[in-house]
Amino acid sequence: MWELLTGDEPYKDMHCASIIGGIVNSTLRPQIPTWCDPEWKSLMESSWDSDPAVRPSFPEIAQKLRNMAAAMNLK
Template sequence: IIAGDPESVTETWMSNVYSFGMVIWEMVSGEAAYTAYSPVQAAVGIAACGLRPEIPKDCPQILKSLMTKCWNNTPSKRPEFSEIIAILLRNNNN
């Protein structure tokens, strides 16, 4: 979202989990996220105001739940990828 020196941005597994939740949202919605905002507006909205895209009503409950977990406002409370994989595998037949 923010362009600049890559070394100035700290990337963690927690930010990757947030991004994974966004990828799920884009697949489910068929849209790109935050297109109504400039990159700076989106970044500030996400970090300071808890901005999240609206989850489509017809989205399967398991994916709604997973996106919500991935977008937790407290990064350390986001699931690790091993947990995400377990959730997806458990629900593979649904």
């Protein structure tokens, strides 16, 4: 999915052991492109918070996505 959005393969410059370690420790996140809209970046980063209590709930994420779509005149 990430490759479709960015045109780039995630973690392409990392060794397999580093990728596995990052996944196991919940610290590995794809690099967000500099051209990414700040609102999308904020939503991604808040969803990746290491503290699950700080992460937005699925209903909160869905509402933010609806708001962002409405702001772009999408349905």
